[in-house]
Structure formats: structure tokens, C-alpha cells
Amino acid sequence: MRKQISAKEAAAMIPAGSRLAIGGFLAVGAPECIIDAIVEAKTPDLHMIVIASDWEDKGVGKLIAAKQIKSAQVSHLGTNRTIQAQMNAGEIDIELVPQGTLMERVRACGAGLGGILTPTGLGTVVEEGKQILTVEGKDYILEPAICSDFALVKAWMADRMGNLVFRKTARNSNPIMAMAGKITIVEAEHIVEVGDLDPELIACPGVFVNYIVQSTEVTNG
Amino acid sequence: MRKQISAKEAAAMIPAGSRLAIGGFLAVGAPECIIDAIVEAKTPDLHMIVIASDWEDKGVGKLIAAKQIKSAQVSHLGTNRTIQAQMNAGEIDIELVPQGTLMERVRACGAGLGGILTPTGLGTVVEEGKQILTVEGKDYILEPAICSDFALVKAWMADRMGNLVFRKTARNSNPIMAMAGKITIVEAEHIVEVGDLDPELIACPGVFVNYIVQSTEVTNG
């Protein structure tokens, strides 16, 4: 069984300077309640691993607006002018990572791999300072695994073992981020009993999850 | 829409010397009808990428018994004395690959990666002749992607777009092998219309599948 905690308790577990892998894509499938609690807790100097920087008032955008993010590994900032302004002002340290590479690097950590070889970014600034390896005559960039102290993810349903079911495009990076946290906290819209989920529908088994938070966000499902 | 063909037509597409990535684990979830048709077609000199060599009369064991396999990348031979005898007699060329490494190498091909860095096999014969890379102070073996001419997989249900749903532990390597074939042929117990499958249950989207064969194997589902 995985312990159910409040969003506030989740935020209290996260020390200043933590590395956070956060699920969601443009704030769809983002753990909004946990993010709100971290904003409330004013935890500073966080590192964020996330697909996109979302909107100023949604998803991880709220952590950016509150100036709690010191550095980030992220693929897209286009929807958030605040993070671009912080970056240009040198207030935040951004590593831009192609989205597919980001997913593979996070998955690699969760899967115990040291990294992966990808062709994405060859001949661009992405390859700068990285090792290029040739396998069977083709070049690849060695991209190391990205690990995280905490993974904060959002699910549609969680059972009390932490098995997760997602809904439509709200699945996105959540099952991947969940793999890479030393501690993984899920925010679930519905918390159900063990045995209530179809075993074939579980896209993230409870083995990757440590704590469960009841979401109070209203969605369609 | 993906074309439905017979097992015999599937076998006829496969030339001598082809590389085959075949789904299944100890013959559970193996595409038995397609395998039978390849045995019938007597296609020689095949290379096989498979988790295990199955039993003499089941799964890929039938191809081994018929001496159609020239070489294999495989993790386990323990249930099949014939392949061990062929190996000791020098009739078959075996690369033993740890099961997790095999899955990642095949997935890497399907995902367009050149390879992955794994700690599995360090300090063992598996690392011999391979590149060892150090990432953040830890050693890893560089394991290159494994690609295949054909992937032959088994599903419980396929719709006519090739979307696949698996059943219980018969899922195993099937969704992974399906990714790595230049041509992927699925043998499905049930072929249904587009729209009949729950989009959340599809563990292998039709984008990976080229042809569908109706299975005549009896299972429990």
C-alpha cells in the first residue's frame, strides 16, 4: 500500500534545491495541486525537468512566476514569456533539450541506463560539448540519463498500491517522469481500491510510485 | 487500413536469410501460425531475434527443429536441447544477450536510437569486444540497436488499422519486437473493425504494423 498524503505534506517533503521531474504537457496532465502547495511553501532554488514551461498561471508556470525555479531541463518555452525573460536576465539556467531526447533521458534514468544514442540534434547546437559516437557507420549524440529527486505526476485514477491509469492526452510524460524520481508522488483525480483497475489499463505500475495525493482539480473524466 | 493476408502469404514474403524479430516468451504470445507457415515454406538461413528458443515443438522451437535458423540473438536456450546441440555442433551462431539488454536494443532500433548504455553484463563475458563508456563516474556497456527485416508478433486483438491489444503475460516482447521490423506482421486471435478497441488499451499502435494474419490458435481469451 502507498501512503496517501495531502498536497501540503507532499510539498513539505521537498527541500530547497531539489530536482523535480514534473509530468504534463502545456499543463494538461500537470499535478496542479502539488504545484500550488509548492508555491505556497515558497521552496526556493528548484531544478525542473519538464516538457514545456506551460502558461504563467498554469502548470509549472506558477513555479516560474513565483521565481522558485533556478534551473530547468525543458524542450519548449514558447508559451511562457516570464521564463524567457528570466532566462534573458540570467535569473534561470536553461538547458534546452529536444522533446524526444528529454523523454529518453528521463526514461533511461528510470530504466537504469546510463544514457542513449540519438541522431536528434546532430549538426546543431544541441551536439555542442557532447560525445558523438559512430555505430554501424552512423553518428549519434550520447545523451546521458536525467535523474530526479522527486517525480511529481498526475493520473486520472490511482489505486492504493499506486497503480496508475491515465486519460487521453493527459498521459503524455507522466508515466515516464514517474520512473525517474527517487521519490514519486502522484496526484490522482480518483483514488480507488486495489483490484478496481483493469490490469491491462495500468500504464504506470505502482512499483514506480511512493505517495498518493487526492487531486481537487476538476477535469472532464 | 492494413492488409489482411494468410499465414502462407506472410511466409512467402520472407526471403531466405531474413532477419526476424519474433514475439513471445517461452512460446506464450508467439505467432504460431506464421511460424508454422515458415516451416512449411522451408525458408532457410534465417536470423532470429527472440527472448528464448522456446520448446522443440512450440514457438520458434519449430524453426530450430527444422534447421531453418542459421543465427540468433537470444537470451535463453535452457528449454530447448536441440538449439544447444546445434550450437555445440557449430550449426547455429548464437549471440547470447541479457534479456533486458535485448529488449532495449530492439526498442532502440524501433525508436531510431543507435543504442543504449547499460550496466548489465559489466565484468562478464558480455562486455567482451564492446565499448565501455563512463557517464557521471559510472561504467556502462554500449549496446547497439538491433534491427530486423521482419517483425512477427502475436496479439489478442487487432483492428484493421493494425492497432493491437494484448492479453495478460502474452504481451511480453510483442509490442517491442513490432517496433523494430522493416515490415511487421501481426497474427491476431481476433480481427475487429476500426473503432472497436478502447484507445487506452492499445499497447501497440497500428503505425508499427503492416500486415494482419488471422490466427487459428486456440487460447483462453
Place this chain on the structure above:
Amino acid sequence: MDKREMIGKRIAQEFKDGDYVNLGIGLPTLAVNYIPEGIRVIFQSENGMLCVGPSPDEGCEDKDMINAGGGFISELKGASFFDSALSFAIIRGGHIDATVLGALQVDAQGNLANWMIPGKMVPGMGGAMDLVTGARKVIVAMEHVDKRGNPKILKECNLPLTAKAKVSLIITDMAVIEVTPEGLVLKEIAAGITVAEVVAATEAELIVPEHPHMIGSFGQ
């Protein structure tokens, strides 16, 4: 039909029945309105979906259903949902038949720049680098010149690249240009436009056939 609609219509002609296609944000998405009758194209959304359907009617939006641009979408029969790692495995692994993206610059070698202007705009590459690297066919769709009338099809890109030598076709409001090992070949020109006008609006050298087709008349 305005310029952008014309480009959308021409993009749609590039697709064959059964193609898996990923459309970039903005201009490329206009193509969905012009898929010919009898042709089914399967659209991917890289956050993790295949068989993307049109925007839902107002009031029918599902908060869990967005595309890569953040717009609300619907699902068609045959849809599947999966995580973003698998979504990019599909992209990088060469399973997508075509991707269509906008560009800041594209050049004679098929190089593409579409993700940053140093010191000005740094939205990030998002999924664009993976798409351009992995898709079987990379189509650039854009207006032929920038807002100040300067060419965007250059001898050599000077903005940071999205990928090297991956573009195979350029569709603009003035022309359709193929990237070949010999250089850029002018395949089609828009109605009412002369070859000289296209050449003048293009910094890169164009290989001009004796009689370029009119846009859309040649089809694929």
C-alpha cells in the same frame, strides 16, 4: 483563397491514403481542411496520440484532449493514446511518413532553422528536432519571404539549425521547391507569379525547368 489557405491545400496533396503525418503548429495545420475525398491521413499529436480529429465544437472541449499546440482536439475511430516516450519513438524511429513544419530559414542543402533567433526569440525546439530527424519526408511550409520581404530560402542558413540536410520539399505561397542533391529545383509556381519573381524572392540558386507546373496542377 488566401495565401495561407493555398499553402494548406498544396500541402494536403503530398499525402497518400494511409499516411501517418505530423503537422507543426500554425500554417501546416491548415492542411487538414484539404485532404482529398477517399484519402485517410492519420494525424499524430506528439504529446501522445494517433488519429487526431478536428477541433471540437465550443462547449464540447475535453480538458484532457489537446494537440502539440495546446489547442483542443477530438479523436477519430482508431485512435490510440500513449506516453510521450513512445510518441517520439514513433517519430525518431522513422514510422511517420511525413512531417510539415514552418521555418524561419531553409537553405539549398535542405538545412532548416525554425526554433530560435539568438538574443531575441528562444521558444525552444520542442519536438521539432526529433520530427525533422525522424520523419521519412520533411516538408517546410511557409510564406516565401519574411514580413519585411526578405528571402527565407537562403544559400545557407545563418540562424541555429533545427537539423542538417533533412528538408525534402518547400511549399510556399509562390512556389513548390524540391531539395535535390543538385540543389533546389523549382517544381511549381503559383498562378499569376513569374519565374523571375520567384527567383528574385529566393536567395538560394534555383534550378528552373523549361516549363514549371502551376501549383497544384501537378499534384504529387
Place this chain on the structure above:
Amino acid sequence: MDKREMIGKRIAQEFKDGDYVNLGIGLPTLAVNYIPEGIRVIFQSENGMLCVGPSPDEGCEDKDMINAGGGFISELKGASFFDSALSFAIIRGGHIDATVLGALQVDAQGNLANWMIPGKMVPGMGGAMDLVTGARKVIVAMEHVDKRGNPKILKECNLPLTAKAKVSLIITDMAVIEVTPEGLVLKEIAAGITVAEVVAATEAELIVPEHPHMIGSFGQ
């Protein structure tokens, strides 16, 4: 209770409530019969399942439900199914609390050899190398000596290794031995066995405390 049952019972004492465990084929699987009341251990089958349940009654087998040894299994509440790549991501990624495997040889450095005897038996490593590399705790469970009475706990393995320095505990019919940086520590001995007998049956040096516990009396 026979030797093998005794080993199974002792393995079971290593598990805590909520542990995720992967048991190797054969001897280790006997542990499932001795999980103490009130403790729930979640068993993985590396082909792609968590929450493996006991073998079904005869006639109730499901052909799509086997474990890594090919035996029929059932599913418990909370079960999940996934592909073998994710299954080994769980294993290699350090998400499994303990794995228990048989051994041909194990040595004072915690090296394990359990997958081949050159020229004789080459079953392949299957999932063993990943399990031994990735599991948080690696327990070897085996009979203390081989069929001819020769020690299997050696100064140094001479068969091809499964992994280097990964074993942390050895449970046999004679003793429980911990692998420490100082060497092998004799923690427990079986009832009716003397320390001298254990030492004689072990090639590697043993660090022997003044009063080793009797097997099972110390628990974890």
C-alpha cells in the same frame, strides 16, 4: 521439513511488507509458501507482470498466464501487465527490492556464476544478469555444496560470471552468510550443524562470530 523447504522458509524472512520481489526459477520460488501473515510481498514475473499469484488449480490454467519459468500462474488484486522492456526497466532501474536466484558458484567478493558451464551447459543468462545488476538486494539461495559434495561458495568463481560483486546474502541448507566488504560473515547455521561443518563445506574464508544464530531464529 526438507532442506529445500527450509531454504524457502528462510528466504521468506528477508521480505518486508510492501516489498517488490523477483524470484528465480526453482528453489527460490519455494519462498512464496512461507510469507508471514500480515506481510504482503508483490512478486514480479519478468516477462511482464506484477502481483503474481499462486499456480492455478488443474484445469484452470490460462494459456496466456505464465511466469519466467514457464509455469502457469494466477493474478492477485492489484496486478498489472506490461511489455518486457518496461519489465526490465523496473528491474535494471533499481525498483525491485530483492531478487533471489540460484547459483552454480558464488564467491567471497559477492560474484555470482549461474548461467553457463563452458562446453557443457549453456542455457543463457535470460533475465539473471539484469536482475543481479538492478535489484536493490541480491540473495543467492542454493544447496551449500554441489551434488558431489564440493563447495559452491568459493574464494573466487571460476565459471563465467553473471555479475560482479552484487550478491549481498547467501542462504543455504547449512547456513546464512552475509557478503561484507571484509569478507563472508557466517550469520546463522542450521539446527544440528556445527560451525566446523559449515567451514569445511565452504571454500571461501568465513568470518565466524562467537555465537552464530540458528537459522531463522534471528530473522531479518
